[in-house]
Amino acid sequence: MVSERGLEVLRAIVQDYVDTNEPVGSKSIVERHAFGVSAATIRNDMAQLEDEELIVAPHTSSGRVPTDKGYRVFVDHLAELRPLTSAQRAAITSFLDGAGDLDDLLVRTVRALTRLTGQVAIVQYPSFARASVSHVELVQLGGGRMLVIIVTDTGRVSQRLATVRGEFGEEEVQRLRTAVSAVIVGRAVRDGAQLVEERLAEASAAPASAQTTPLDEAALDLLRAVAEELEEFRQDRLVLAGAANLARREADFRGSIYPLLEAIEEQVTLLRLVSEMHADDQGLSASIGRENEPFGLAEASVVASDYDATGSLARVGVMGPTRMDYPTNLAAVRAVARYLTRMLHEENSR
């Protein structure tokens, strides 16, 4: 339907519009790009593009602006990723090298990405659901409070406060630890809550004749705390940075930036959005403008790249106005994702 040159015209329009933030006309296209044809010819092509709803004219007699559909065609067929400059590559390594634990690494990643792109940066935590529990520790705090510490084989550590009735001696605490460990150590996080539930059901089904000791009761209390904590593991998380950039690019958002800031604060919407994007064979993905309508973000675009956290996939991305520089941002998320993947694998193998 649209000629070969027509697509080149679309590319030119997207590029120039992103550049100048002004509707682009046929004349300025022939000036800035070497098409070797006259403005009138370009106008014919533009009419076709408009028929296909790839571009629109804001008012009767003005230049054209890409539609969301136009951007989509652009990123799918026309965008050539702009390779990073060596300075940018250097920035990534200097941000990420020397990171401590996983949290620290992801925070550095998100900062690098926001610095690189000037957009809101998003890093998804690798999913812990398929990790398994490798340690359980108990620390008695006094006053009937006991701390449960859970460590996974992926190195995540988390703690939760449980309330138990009574105080216990050193040896009893050891016995409790053994009892709790027996249920979940070595098992997958995703199954944890169910395992605990089964164990609890078992306990309540026990013959009433069997006397329940305070120790037994404490063990059940602790298991409940463990189940709650494991349930939280399953909820994926995001790290975000660069929200202030929205204020700078505010003019690009027709309405208010309120929904964006809200999504950033909520996280859960954003998490769903990022999770549901589908990547191409290179692990890159983009969600453009009205495609984000179900999430209340019809004026924003997100581009992301998968990264590989030793087995479990997750994403890094940036969010910005629909009128964003897709080639540069795609290249940036890809480069950061690759470097991050490398660091995670090194980390694991040492």
Place this chain on the structure above:
Amino acid sequence: MVSERGLEVLRAIVQDYVDTNEPVGSKSIVERHAFGVSAATIRNDMAQLEDEELIVAPHTSSGRVPTDKGYRVFVDHLAELRPLTSAQRAAITSFLDGAGDLDDLLVRTVRALTRLTGQVAIVQYPSFARASVSHVELVQLGGGRMLVIIVTDTGRVSQRLATVRGEFGEEEVQRLRTAVSAVIVGRAVRDGAQLVEERLAEASAAPASAQTTPLDEAALDLLRAVAEELEEFRQDRLVLAGAANLARREADFRGSIYPLLEAIEEQVTLLRLVSEMHADDQGLSASIGRENEPFGLAEASVVASDYDATGSLARVGVMGPTRMDYPTNLAAVRAVARYLTRMLHEENSR
């Protein structure tokens, strides 16, 4: 200099301006407030207020708007806190009741406050510097990594990964724990780093004749990790919520909301600002407009209230445009601070 009635006029101007967001003129004052004098009289008073730089006219012939100095006089001498409605009180309790650990409680607090005021809410963590270490646990993770867990008497729990050379048996880990505990358990967090340093100096000053075992070296590695972690305890932290509200009130900020969003992301600037405010005898404080210039927030105001986390003072507050409803916001932060204080004391005494 300014008459009694003059101050009442200032109060009226602040109230009406906050209400309507329009410069307020002498005529509208006599209409909306029962001064019992004519507009011309009010005009004379307004001329005086303008001499004192408590109000200004945006242009020659328009109503007056309070200056930052005017707001200051208003909150210091004129504002009567507007007591919360019972619905609001109910909202606070429903938000805060049933909180789990300290983190959870503060997150709930900040949410309650942003809901109550429609502003950006800020809660400062109680300072941990004067807390003392009550437990140390070690968990060997394999691969030369060992987890150090530190618990304070205020209930804060944190962990840090340490790298040690070699693997150790159950009993040796116990010995390491004892060694580390001996240095810091029962000591104040604020002294922790120094205590560790002294211990390390001692070790390196030991006669070269005394052979150092792998166990000794591991103990030193662990102590270093402990020192780093304790150092982080000393850095105070904030919890924030409601950043999206800035987008709604954007018109109130002459310039951009960029600096505010940046401060929210940075945290450290805000932390300094909140720390350096000085409270009145009721524990309330306000920092208005250009008073915040050193922090790059000349268009924002912060009102805060001290709360008492069993001995260590910290603050809860809200940040918003200079043109904010001070009486309501002051009442809200005070109510939340009081309720929070109560919950923290209950927590501690059970």
Place this chain on the structure above:
DNA sequence: AATTGGCACTCACGACAGTAGAGTGCCAGG
């Protein structure tokens, strides 16, 4: 069949002018 130059047409935008209304400062009189 594709391309081109020409031409009439549309529309946003800025400049300019005129009007209405809100609000002020000031003054003379109560």
Place this chain on the structure above:
DNA sequence: CCTGGCACTCTACTGTCGTGAGTGCCAATT
């Protein structure tokens, strides 16, 4: 000390007009 009155100032709104960018269409050209 207060008040009504009055002249004055400035903003905000409205309408008009010219300019220029850009379009759509068509007949001529390649």
